[in-house]
Amino acid sequence: xxxxxxxxxxxxxxxxxxxxxxxxxxxxxxxxxxxxxxxxxxxxxxxxxxxxxxxxxxxxxxxxxxxxxxxxxxxxxxxxxxxxxxxxxxxxxxxxxxxxxxxxxxxxxxxxxxxxxxxxxxxxxxxxxxxxxxxxxxxxxxxxxxxxxxxxxxxxxxxxxxxxxxxxxxxxxxxxxxxxxxxxxxxxxxxxxxxxxxxxxxxxxxxxxxxxxxxxxxxxxxxxxxxxxxxxxxxxxxxxxxxxxxxxxxxxxxxxxxxxxxxxxxxxxxxxxxxxxxxxxxxxxxxxxxxxxxxxxxxxxxxxxxxxxxxxxxxxxxxxxxxxx
Amino acid sequence: xxxxxxxxxxxxxxxxxxxxxxxxxxxxxxxxxxxxxxxxxxxxxxxxxxxxxxxxxxxxxxxxxxxxxxxxxxxxxxxxxxxxxxxxxxxxxxxxxxxxxxxxxxxxxxxxxxxxxxxxxxxxxxxxxxxxxxxxxxxxxxxxxxxxxxxxxxxxxxxxxxxxxxxxxxxxxxxxxxxxxxxxxxxxxxxxxxxxx
Numbered sequence: 001x002x003x004x005x006x007x008x009x010x011x012x013x014x015x016x017x018x019x020x021x022x023x024x025x026x027x028x029x030x031x032x033x034x035x036x037x038x039x040x041x042x043x044x045x046x047x048x049x050x051x052x053x054x055x056x057x058x059x060x061x062x063x064x065x066x067x068x069x070x071x072x073x074x075x076x077x078x079x080x081x082x083x084x085x086x087x088x089x090x091x092x093x094x095x096x097x098x099x100x101x102x103x104x105x106x107x108x109x110x111x112x113x114x115x116x117x118x119x120x121x122x123x124x125x126x127x128x129x130x131x132x133x134x135x136x137x138x139x140x141x142x143x144x145x146x147x148x149x150x151x152x153x154x155x156x157x158x159x160x161x162x163x164x165x166x167x168x169x170x171x172x173x174x175x176x177x178x179x180x181x182x183x184x185x186x187x188x189x190x191x192x193x194x195x196x197x198x199x200x201x202x203x204x205x206x207x208x209x210x211x212x213x214x215x216x217x218x219x220x221x222x223x224x225x226x227x228x229x230x231x232x233x234x235x236x237x238x239x240x241x242x243x244x245x246x247x248x249x250x251x252x253x254x255x256x257x258x259x260x261x262x263x264x265x266x267x268x269x270x271x272x273x274x275x276x277x278x279x280x281x282x283x284x285x286x287x288x289x290x291x292x293x294x295x296x297x298x299x300x301x302x303x304x305x306x307x308x309x310x311x312x313x314x315x316x317x318x319x320x321x322x323x324x325x
Numbered sequence: 326x327x328x329x330x331x332x333x334x335x336x337x338x339x340x341x342x343x344x345x346x347x348x349x350x351x352x353x354x355x356x357x358x359x360x361x362x363x364x365x366x367x368x369x370x371x372x373x374x375x376x377x378x379x380x381x382x383x384x385x386x387x388x389x390x391x392x393x394x395x396x397x398x399x400x401x402x403x404x405x406x407x408x409x410x411x412x413x414x415x416x417x418x419x420x421x422x423x424x425x426x427x428x429x430x431x432x433x434x435x436x437x438x439x440x441x442x443x444x445x446x447x448x449x450x451x452x453x454x455x456x457x458x459x460x461x462x463x464x465x466x467x468x469x470x471x472x473x474x475x476x477x478x479x480x481x482x483x484x485x486x487x488x489x490x491x492x493x494x495x496x497x498x499x500x501x502x503x504x505x506x507x508x509x510x511x512x513x514x515x516x517x518x519x520x521x522x
Contacts, residue, residue: 011507017488039514042521046514049463050482058372059386063364066390070360070397 001029006036013040014047240283240320241310242291247324248302251278254323258282261297265290276323284319291317349409352400364393367410370484371417377479378421380468388420395420407493414486415494418476425472459520466516474509481506 006029012018013026030037084090248254255276262269267286276282286294291313298304298321307322348366351359371392375385395416396403403412467475476495480486488506492499 007511008507011503011510014510042518043510043514045521046517047482047510049459049517050478050510050513051485053460053463053483055369055484056373056376056385058368058389059382062372062386062389063361063368066364066368066393067361069390070394 001025003029003033003036006030006033007039010040010043014044239310239318240308241313241317242306243308243320243322244298245305245307245322245324246298246302247304248278250302251323251325254301257301261294261301262286265294265297267294278323278325280323282321282323284321286317286319288313288315288317291319294319346405349400349403349405352396353403360393360397363396363409367413368393370410371413374414374417374479374484375421377464377467377483378418378472378476379424380464384424388417388424391420392416408490411490411493414480414490415496418480418494421476422472459517462517462520463513466513469516470509470512474505474512477502477505478509478513482510 006026009018009022009026013023018026030040248257250257258276259269262284265286267284267290270283270285272281284294295304295306348359348363352363368389372385372389375388375392376382379385379388392413396413403409407415467478470478477491480491480494481488486494488499488502491497492502495502497505
């Protein structure tokens with residue numbers, strides 16, 4: 001046995017794992033080799049020293065700490081940790097989420113006029129549009145009496161003039177539909193004022209004997225020139241001073257006839273469609289002095305009936321004209 | 326109060342590990358005192374292995390605690406093919422290696438046990454000094470071993486595990502365990518030459 005081979009067997013010899021044959025051979029080599037014998041002596045001492053090392057003891061209270069740590073946490077602590085911890089990660093995330101949601105809400109608020117109106121209506125004291133709920137017969141009667149309808153939505157304060165006109169015309173159309181449904185309801189003989197805007201339920205609910213024309217007249221500028229500028233007329237706001245029903249003799253030529261007539265009397269014609277025909281509602285603005293000529297012309301075009309009329313006309317008269325078959 | 330009494334009564338030195346199969350079954354059934362029995366039975370051994378491998382009491386305590394918590398969490402996954410103790414040593418070894426490889430780990434404190442023993446006192450101050458010096462040198466030598474050799478020496482020579490248990494815990498072939506142990510012992514012999522006649 002070589003010294004190298006002998007020393008490779010030291011560990012197995014120290015652990016008593018050497019087969020008897022190898023053990024005899026190793027012992028024989030150690031008896032004859034002083035260097036290996038000294039090396040074995042030091043090796044076995046080292047192993048004995050290692051075996052003599054006592055087991056370290058866990059610190060006092062270690063078991064109690066481990067057992068405590070293994071116990072399930074109360075639900076509220078788990079919830080708190082789940083929501084807020086680690087703070088460096090979850091706080092920025094939660095802040096970002098709040099900002100994102102806020103931005104989204106503001107965006108939706110601005111982009112959705114319905115939401116804006118729904119929020120603004122209670123604040124300004126205006127009752128929500130009656131179109132959402134069925135109108136009572138009393139309300140319908142009043143609406144017919146004043147040429148108004150409960151179905152017309154309240155205009156947004158910042159709505160552009162074109163939008164205002166569209167709503168006005170839509171409201172008038174809604175009023176016409178309502179009128180057909182409520183044919184049994186008697187119309188007042190002489191309404192005190194004409195409400196062409198048909199906008200707010202507050203106006204709809206005004207008492208029948210209240211003259212709603214007076215405050216509305218203030219909405220029309222007094223310094224309107226006798227020949228209305230189209231733009232100024234288009235911007236004109238307020239109620240119709242007269243609502244009428246026109247049954248044309250010749251629906252095919254009605255559009256041209258109306259256009260000519262309005263031009264002749266010095267007014268302007270605002271259509272709700274490219275071409276005026278049965279079912280249309282048009283708006284005509286004429287100087288007060290020109291109204292008799294307009295009415296005469298309308299009677300020549302067809303069967304013209306005044307439905308509602310203000311007690312007095314302002315300088316510029318706004319006329320809502322429903323075209324029937 | 327009842328809990329404190331129970332713990333203080335339970336935290337008694339226990340050199341003898343309880344029967345592994347029955348403890349495993351009790352742990353799997355979720356018996357309230359099973360985990361307590363496990364910690365009490367193995368706390369010193371697990372802590373000691375961690376201390377000898379890491380050479381630092383603070384690190385050793387953290388690792389030992391994590392070992393028991395992992396057992397608590399994953400006892401359901403223990404297949405029972407090996408002994409519970411082998412599984413514990415395997416977890417301990419793995420966590421110790423992870424701790425040794427973690428960045429920013431400072432220099433190890435060596436010879437703490439020897440210093441503790443010196444502080445506790447021996448009858449003969451001269452013998453105490455000599456024994457303490459030798460043991461400190463031994464621990465220093467162990468600490469200076471390569472990590473892979475050190476864990477084998479700690480498990481075999483300091484805690485008496487069989488070669489097969491070490492191979493199972495470290496997931497190594499038996500011959501690898503043998504060769505690492507032999508090289509570690511030879512290296513320690515060289516480092517302790519000055520103490521031998």
